[in-house]
Amino acid sequence: MQVRIRVEDGGEGGDLLRWLRNDPVAGHAELSVLPAEPGQGEMGVADIVQAILDDVSGLGSLAVAVAAWRDARRQGRDRATMPTVRIQYKDATVEITNDDPAEVRRVVDALTASGDGTVDEDASGS
Structure with missing residues (x-):
């Protein structure tokens, strides 16, 4: 399964890629950087990470690793400045x-259950 991960507002995609490559939970994913999509001039090239996963359990592990990355950035930051991360599957x-x-699990469920329809679930809080 192919998943795209985009870090919004902050240009921290390169940092997320390094985190995922070093994270034992996400280490099974084949990770690469995609060029910015046409019309996404405000985003840097490293802001879109592609992950190739073997199965749905890999998606769960990836979502946990992304949430851990966000949590690690929380220290010393105001909640309003935390990066939003979008994960796209199909x-x-x-x-x-x-x-x-529980929110990470809901995110994974929403992605796998709605693979052919657009889901705009917001796992906000924390």
Whole structure:
């Protein structure tokens, strides 16, 4: 399964890519950087990360690793400045704005259940 991860507002995609490559939970994913999509001039090239996963459990592990990355950035920051991360699988897109395990599980469920329809679930809070 192919998943795209985009860090909104902050240009921290390169940092997320390094985190995922070093994270034992996400280490099984084949990770690469995609060029910015046409019309996305405000985003840097490293802001779109592609992950190739073997199965749905890999998607869960990836979502946990992304939430952990966000949580690590929280120290010394105001909640309003935390980066929003969007994960896209097929035509479904979900925001990760919370590191709560129940919300991460809901994100994974929304992506896998709605693979052919657009989902705009907001896992806000925390």
